[in-house]
Amino acid sequence: MNLRNNLGTLWLVNQFAPPDRAPTARLLGELAVGLKELGWQVRFIACPEGYRTAPVVGWRRLWRDLKAHIKIFRQTLTGPKPDIVICLSDPPALVFTMACTARLRRAKLVYWPMDVYPEIAAALGALSDRGPLYRVIKSAVDWALARCASVVCLDQDMCEKLLGGVKDPIIAPWPPSELVIPEAISESPTHLIRWTYSGNLGRAHEYEALLRAQRLLEDEARPFELVFQGGGAARKNAEKLAAELALKNCRWLDYADDTELVVTLLQSHVCIATQRPEMLGLLWPSKLALLEMLPRPIIWVGPLDGAISRQLRKRCGLNGVFDPGDYRGLALWLAQNESQIRQSVSFMFSGVMFRKQVNDARTHAISSWHQLLASLMNK
Numbered sequence: 001m002n003l004r005n006n007l008g009t010l011w012l013v014n015q016f017a018p019p020d021r022a023p024t025a026r027l028l029g030e031l032a033v034g035l036k037e038l039g040w041q042v043r044f045i046a047c048p049e050g051y052r053t054a055p056v057v058g059w060r061r062l063w064r065d066l067k068a069h070i071k072i073f074r075q076t077l078t079g080p081k082p083d084i085v086i087c088l089s090d091p092p093a094l095v096f097t098m099a100c101t102a103r104l105r106r107a108k109l110v111y112w113p114m115d116v117y118p119e120i121a122a123a124l125g126a127l128s129d130r131g132p133l134y135r136v137i138k139s140a141v142d143w144a145l146a147r148c149a150s151v152v153c154l155d156q157d158m159c160e161k162l163l164g165g166v167k168d169p170i171i172a173p174w175p176p177s178e179l180v181i182p183e184a185i186s187e188s189p190t191h192l193i194r195w196t197y198s199g200n201l202g203r204a205h206e207y208e209a210l211l212r213a214q215r216l217l218e219d220e221a222r223p224f225e226l227v228f229q230g231g232g233a234a235r236k237n238a239e240k241l242a243a244e245l246a247l248k249n250c251r252w253l254d255y256a257d258d259t260e261l262v263v264t265l266l267q268s269h270v271c272i273a274t275q276r277p278e279m280l281g282l283l284w285p286s287k288l289a290l291l292e293m294l295p296r297p298i299i300w301v302g303p304l305d306g307a308i309s310r311q312l313r314k315r316c317g318l319n320g321v322f323d324p325g326d327y328r329g330l331a332l333w334l335a336q337n338e339s340q341i342r343q344s345v346s347f348m349f350s351g352v353m354f355r356k357q358v359n360d361a362r363t364h365a366i367s368s369w370h371q372l373l374a375s376l377m378n379k
Contacts, residue, residue, distance in 0.1 A: 007039040008083035008377050011076070011107075013098055015068060015090035017046035023286060024088055024114060026176050034366030040373065043079060047071040047091075061126075065091040076101040084149070084373055089113040092121065093137055099144035108149040108376050112171070115283040116162050117141065123278040124203050149376050154284035156307045161281030171368050174361040175290040180259040181358070183351035185266050192225035192249060193341055195299065195334070196268035198256065199287045201232035206274040206301050208241060209327040215245045216331035224334060225249040229256055229264060265294055266349065269341050270334075275302035277324060284308075293357045295349055297341060301330065318344065 016022035018029035025046075032042045047068040068091040076085075076098075085107050087098040095111045102109040118137040122129040127137075145151060145162070153159045154172045201207060207228075214226040226249065228238065235252075242250045256264050265271055271291045275283075280303040288308065291298050297318040300308060304323050312319045318340055322330045334341070 006041065007374065009041045009043070009080055010035065010373070011043050011045055011082040011085045013045045013072060013076075013085060013087040013094065015046060015088075015094075016048050017044035020046075020048050022048075023173075023176075024090065026178070027173050028088070030174075030177055030362060031366060031369060034362070035370060035373075038366075038370050040370075043082070045072055045075045047075075065093075069094070069097045073097050073101060076105065081105050082107045084108045084110060084376060086110045086112060089115055089117055092117040093141055095144040095148070096140040099147045103147070109144075109147060110150045110152060110372070110376070111145065111148045112152045113158070113162065114154070114173075114286075116158065116281065119161070120204070120279070120282040123276075123282060149379075150372060152372070157281035158284065169368065169372055171365050172284060173286040173289050174365050175293065175358045176258065177358065177362060178258045179262055179290075179358065181262050181351045181355050182266070185345065185349045190225060192223050193270070193334075193338065194225045194227055194268045195270035195272060196227040196229060196265065197272040197274070198229040198261070198265060199232075200230055201228060201234045201238060203233050204276055204279045204283060205232070205234060205285070206276050206324045207234060207238040209301050209322065209324050209330055210272065210274070211238065211241050211245055211247065211250070212327035213331040213334065214247055214250055216328065217334060218248060220335065222335055222338070225251065227251045227253065227268065229253040231255060262290075262294075262354075265291070265296065268296065269344055270297045270299055272299045272301070273308075274300070274324070275308070277303045279303075280306050289361065293354060293361075295344070297337075297344055299330070 012028045012032060014024050014028055016025035018025055028044065032044070036042055082105060085098050085102050087094050087109070089095065099109055118127055118134050118141065121127040122134060127134045150168055151163060152169045152171050153162060155170060159168060159170065197210065210226060214224065217224045226247070228235070231254070239252060271294060273285050273288050273291060275285055292315065297320070298312060299320045299322070300312050301322050301324055303309060304321065309321045312321055318337060320330065320333045
């Protein structure tokens with residue numbers, strides 16, 4: 001039941017929108033449902049090109065992104081005037097196009113970046129931070145940021161990188177509500193201690209430390225199995241390195257769907273999240289939203305001085321935090337905690353309680369959005 005009617009008209013703008021299965025489309029879909037229930041009128045504006053299609057690079061990528069900007073901008077010229085435009089960061093520099101739209105339609109702009117562009121492109125080597133294209137894009141994005149009514153970051157590191165520490169709201173993604181959550185833990189299908197990286201293995205994520213640590217574990221005949229579940233731009237290179245290292249207990253699986261994801265993670269003994277150090281503050285691995293709710297140890301391979309490392313060190317239970325170059329320390333930690341890690345599968349698990357955690361996280365985030373939007377309407 002609506003608490004109020006017609007609180008305001010919102011546009012949710014992104015490359016992908018429901019019913020697309022892209023993570024950002026699902027995220028916006030759940031946000032839209034929650035805000036509609038609170039009395040907001042919501043319209044999606046998107047330009048889907050197909051999620052998980054073959055990546056393109058160079059001028060083809062620039063041309064594809066430019067076409068997406070044009071298609072999205074055309075859609076903003078029609079329909080009822082919005083009160084607030086909420087835009088994500090795909091296609092890159094979308095905030096600039098939406099700043100122009102917001103100015104034209106006299107609406108307030110809220111930016112919710114899933115990554116920081118063009119800095120992330122430079123960190124990945126796709127753009128030179130000394131080149132003219134980078135400077136043009138950076139100037140356009142900075143101009144747009146100065147015209148945002150609010151910038152909603154994913155963690156404190158992103159606030160530092162994007163806003164210089166200015167205190168704007170922090171709202172991270174939450175696990176999707178469509179996940180199938182078992183009522184009890186299924187037995188692990190292997191006698192080996194399974195440590196699992198699940199999800200996108202993109203160029204922003206670290207994998208070499210995991211593979212080299214597995215090599216050391218196999219050299220010592222330790223009963224560990226490293227599993228990569230998913231895909232991504234870096235997967236082929238990771239598979240190539242695994243072959244060069246002649247790993248015997250390394251498995252490669254496809255993405256797990258909503259019916260399988262939680263089960264496969266619970267059948268693992270340890271869950272993994274990684275990030276290259278140069279990505280600090282430029283993105284936030286959304287898989288952590290789910291992993292932190294599971295009764296499983298988490299291994300983080302990434303920046304040691306970031307918000308994620310600090311959070312995992314404070315988290316109850318067994319967690320390992322490692323620099324990407326410290327594969328020996330990672331292997332040693334796994335070996336030393338072998339018994340304790342095996343015992344983790346016997347942790348009590350309640351599907352009811354876990355489902356409540358997921359629902360509470362979504363409800364809290366949507367409530368935070370509602371409060372932010374209501375405050376902007378009153379300004």
